[in-house]
Amino acid sequence: MTKDLxxxxxxxxxLTLLFAALLGLLYPLAMTGLGQTLFPxxxxxxxxxxxxxxxxxxxxxxxxxxxxxxFQSRPSAAGKGYDGLSSSGSNLGPASQLLVxxxxxxxxKRRGEGVAGPLPADLVTASGSGLDPDLSPASALAQAPRIAxxxxxxxxxxxxxxxxxxxxxxxxxxxxNLLALNHALDSLSGxxxxxxxxxx
Amino acid sequence: xxxxxxxxxxxxxxxxxxxxKPVGLWLFALYEGRxxxxxxxxGPVERGFYALAGVDPDEEQGWxxxxxxxxxxxxxxxxxxxxxxxxxxxxxxxxxxxxxxGEHLAFNTAISFTANTNWQSYGGESTMSNLSxxxxxxxxxxxxAATGTALAFALFRGFARRExxxxxxxxxxxxxxxxxxxxxLCVAITLFYIASGVPQTLAGVVDVQTLEGxxxxxxxxxxASQEAIKMLGTNGGGFFxxxxxxxxxxxTALTNFVQMLSIFLLGAGLTWTFGKAVGNTRQxxxxxxxxxxxxxxxxxxxxxxxxxxxxVLHQLGVAGGNMEGKEARFGIAASALFSVVTTAASCGxxxxxxxxxxxxxxxxPLFNMQLGxxxxxxVGAGIYGFLLFAILAVFVAGLMVGRTPEYVGKKIESRExxxxxxxxxxxxxxxxxxxxxxxxxxxxxxxxxxxxPHGFSEILYAFTSAVANNGSAFAGLTANTPYYDGLLxxxxxxxxxxxxxxxxxxxxxxxAKKYTPESAGSFPTTGGLWVGLLVGIILILGxxxxxxSLALGPIADHLAMIRGQLF
Numbered sequence: 017m018t019k020d021l022x023x024x025x026x027x028x029x030x031l032t033l034l035f036a037a038l039l040g041l042l043y044p045l046a047m048t049g050l051g052q053t054l055f056p057x058x059x060x061x062x063x064x065x066x067x068x069x070x071x072x073x074x075x076x077x078x079x080x081x082x083x084x085x086x087f088q089s090r091p092s093a094a095g096k097g098y099d100g101l102s103s104s105g106s107n108l109g110p111a112s113q114l115l116v117x118x119x120x121x122x123x124x125k126r127r128g129e130g131v132a133g134p135l136p137a138d139l140v141t142a143s144g145s146g147l148d149p150d151l152s153p154a155s156a157l158a159q160a161p162r163i164a165x166x167x168x169x170x171x172x173x174x175x176x177x178x179x180x181x182x183x184x185x186x187x188x189x190x191x192x193n194l195l196a197l198n199h200a201l202d203s204l205s206g207x208x209x210x211x212x213x214x215x216x
Numbered sequence: 217x218x219x220x221x222x223x224x225x226x227x228x229x230x231x232x233x234x235x236x237k238p239v240g241l242w243l244f245a246l247y248e249g250r251x252x253x254x255x256x257x258x259g260p261v262e263r264g265f266y267a268l269a270g271v272d273p274d275e276e277q278g279w280x281x282x283x284x285x286x287x288x289x290x291x292x293x294x295x296x297x298x299x300x301x302x303x304x305x306x307x308x309x310x311x312x313x314x315x316x317x318g319e320h321l322a323f324n325t326a327i328s329f330t331a332n333t334n335w336q337s338y339g340g341e342s343t344m345s346n347l348s349x350x351x352x353x354x355x356x357x358x359x360x361a362a363t364g365t366a367l368a369f370a371l372f373r374g375f376a377r378r379e380x381x382x383x384x385x386x387x388x389x390x391x392x393x394x395x396x397x398x399x400x401l402c403v404a405i406t407l408f409y410i411a412s413g414v415p416q417t418l419a420g421v422v423d424v425q426t427l428e429g430x431x432x433x434x435x436x437x438x439x440a441s442q443e444a445i446k447m448l449g450t451n452g453g454g455f456f457x458x459x460x461x462x463x464x465x466x467x468t469a470l471t472n473f474v475q476m477l478s479i480f481l482l483g484a485g486l487t488w489t490f491g492k493a494v495g496n497t498r499q500x501x502x503x504x505x506x507x508x509x510x511x512x513x514x515x516x517x518x519x520x521x522x523x524x525x526x527x528v529l530h531q532l533g534v535a536g537g538n539m540e541g542k543e544a545r546f547g548i549a550a551s552a553l554f555s556v557v558t559t560a561a562s563c564g565x566x567x568x569x570x571x572x573x574x575x576x577x578x579x580x581p582l583f584n585m586q587l588g589x590x591x592x593x594x595v596g597a598g599i600y601g602f603l604l605f606a607i608l609a610v611f612v613a614g615l616m617v618g619r620t621p622e623y624v625g626k627k628i629e630s631r632e633x634x635x636x637x638x639x640x641x642x643x644x645x646x647x648x649x650x651x652x653x654x655x656x657x658x659x660x661x662x663x664x665x666x667x668x669p670h671g672f673s674e675i676l677y678a679f680t681s682a683v684a685n686n687g688s689a690f691a692g693l694t695a696n697t698p699y700y701d702g703l704l705x706x707x708x709x710x711x712x713x714x715x716x717x718x719x720x721x722x723x724x725x726x727x728a729k730k731y732t733p734e735s736a737g738s739f740p741t742t743g744g745l746w747v748g749l750l751v752g753i754i755l756i757l758g759x760x761x762x763x764x765s766l767a768l769g770p771i772a773d774h775l776a777m778i779r780g781q782l783f
Contacts, residue, residue: 028288
């Protein structure tokens with residue numbers, strides 16, 4: 017047994033170090049090099065710049081939209097909301113008082129904006145990451161009357177905008193990217209003209 | 217439930233079944249030690265590793281030697297990671313300037329990644345430097361999967377070989393699986409992930425002024441390279457706290473599909489490899505059929521529960537399925553399917569927060585783990601866990617007809633049955649024991665976020681996940697305390713190695729037996745009757761043991777939920 021033990025010690029230690037070098041350094045660094053060369057935009061977070069070269073966000077990662085003039089994002093449990101350093105869901109169970117209180121408050125707010133009828137579930141629930149970049153088309157449309165009022169646009173125009181931006185991947189669910197949608201909204205109103213189109 | 221949702225589930229199953237044989241064939245080449253098309257490129261690396269480590273790949277090992285070398289390697293890897301985490305503050309590639317990982321957290325994490333569990337008591341973005349993610353954690357994602365596959369190979373050899381004492385060479389198995397299977401596949405998958413929007417950079421935080429003018433800090437890192445092996449190796453430890461729900465880990469419906477496939481790919485392939493190794497591929501398909509029955513039943517149940525939604529919220533005027541903790545781009549079906557795949561296999565990655573599932577939707581992931589993660593299961597661990605159940609199933613069949621049971625040409629006798637029971641009994645003993653302890657101790661009760669039965673579910677889920685080496689969580693539980701880090705660490709170690717050692721003993725015992733050809737009196741282990749028996753044994757053994765605990769947690773939770781009682 018002692019002979020066995022000592023005969024196993026050398027491969028255990030040497031292979032730990034060799035594999036650490038191969039899998040822990042060479043592999044991720046080589047992939048970083050390849051990724052940076054082949055897909056530099058995605059490898060660096062799919063960032064979107066404005067005309068002055070300032071970063072305004074990532075098309076992949078969600079950011080908070082709370083203003084009345086924008087399609088607003090879902091509730092978020094990431095830090096104080098859409099914190100890129102602290103992704104998290106609420107982890108509240110289905111019969112949680114805290115969950116019900118939070119949803120109630122959001123429903124009151126939406127009703128105040130004139131949303132009638134049943135509320136789309138994703139509009140009043142927090143996502144898994146707290147950094148959801150998307151919204152269901154139904155949740156976006158529910159906000160159309162408010163935005164139409166604030167921006168002086170017709171609801172039909174907003175409907176068309178949402179329809180144009182929405183995606184429905186067969187392997188996932190219908191959704192619309194909020195940064196792209198709100199950016200398109202700004203271009204529509206001519207509010208911000210100096211933002212480069214958000215590439216998806 | 218929608219047609220689109222069912223299409224996803226069927227498409228997933230179809231693609232998986234189509235890939236099973238090709239992957240199984242590749243694995244069989246490695247099992248046999250044959251040359252692969254990659255040998256001209258990677259052969260020199262393999263030989264170099266052997267030369268430096270003083271390994272003779274052709275030296276055959278008995279089960280004790282195989283087990284000892286496997287254990288020593290895993291202990292060495294664990295200590296290496298513990299050191300990397302503890303020294304994080306003084307090591308490079310730490311753009312956020314994070315401090316050392318604390319003692320009990322480093323203990324827990326080092327065991328967790330060694331044991332292919334990837335339970336995370338921490339949020340990756342605020343705890344781990346890029347170097348820790350790469351050098352401390354990614355290496356385990358490869359090597360724990362390679363270890364699992366090597367162990368499965370050893371058991372296959374036990375069934376396939378005749379009257380010999382040896383079951384292969386551990387070092388050769390691990391090295392070949394890593395070099396010729398895991399690494400090349402991960403290179404391809406990593407590139408796909410990067411192209412789809414998963415970051416791969418050594419940079420840290422980018423500060424952003426959002427469209428509304430607020431500030432947001434976006435954390436980047438070498439995510440894609442870790443993501444690829446995290447799924448393929450059924451590890452599940454996320455770069456970020458939110459795991460595969462995080463848009464940087466899993467940005468699109470297509471990456472989500474590939475992630476789910478990655479989880480099942482090698483586990484499904486290994487069923488075919490087993491059939492081939494014992495000389496009848498129908499033996500492998502029969503196993504996969506039993507797995508798929510349990511998988512599809514679980515998927516249908518979770519999907520139905522999540523699509524039905526939360527009646528408490530419906531009363532407030534919310535329409536549709538349960539979207540709390542789910543991402544809009546995945547929706548209900550892709551989230552429900554992912555949760556079943558990740559817990560059927562011992563992956564533990566999540567693309568939605570299981571803690572916020574409806575009570576019954578969350579019961580299935582929990583139950584999947586309690587069955588021992590033998591529904592496809594972890595890479596290697598799934599098939600060897602399943603074969604333990606198969607041994608019990610032929611034993612039960614043998615009792616019914618009064619004959620010595622046989623399985624794939626080997627007589628199953630008292631020693632094998634005792635060892636199989638020993639391995640299978642570890643799971644309920646440790647899960648229920650530790651859960652009970654934590655439900656009465658102050659340190660244990662301090663953990664749950666939710667109150668009422670859901671809080672108990674959080675504790676039960678944690679120990680189930682740890683012992684089953686899954687790693688997913690009802691993540692409301694605050695686990696980064698000396699109590700939980702310590703106890704969960706012990707649970708993960710027992711759950712991994714206290715099953716492996718009896719399993720290897722079975723392999724050794726089987727290898728020494730002579731071949732018993734099938735006769736008219738043999739119980740056929742390829743047909744529908746056998747598949748039904750397997751499913752029954754797994755459900756009865758897994759189900760009955762855990763039913764009382766499920767009644768206290770998710771079932772009580774469900775009854776409260778439909779009555780509208782809040783906690």
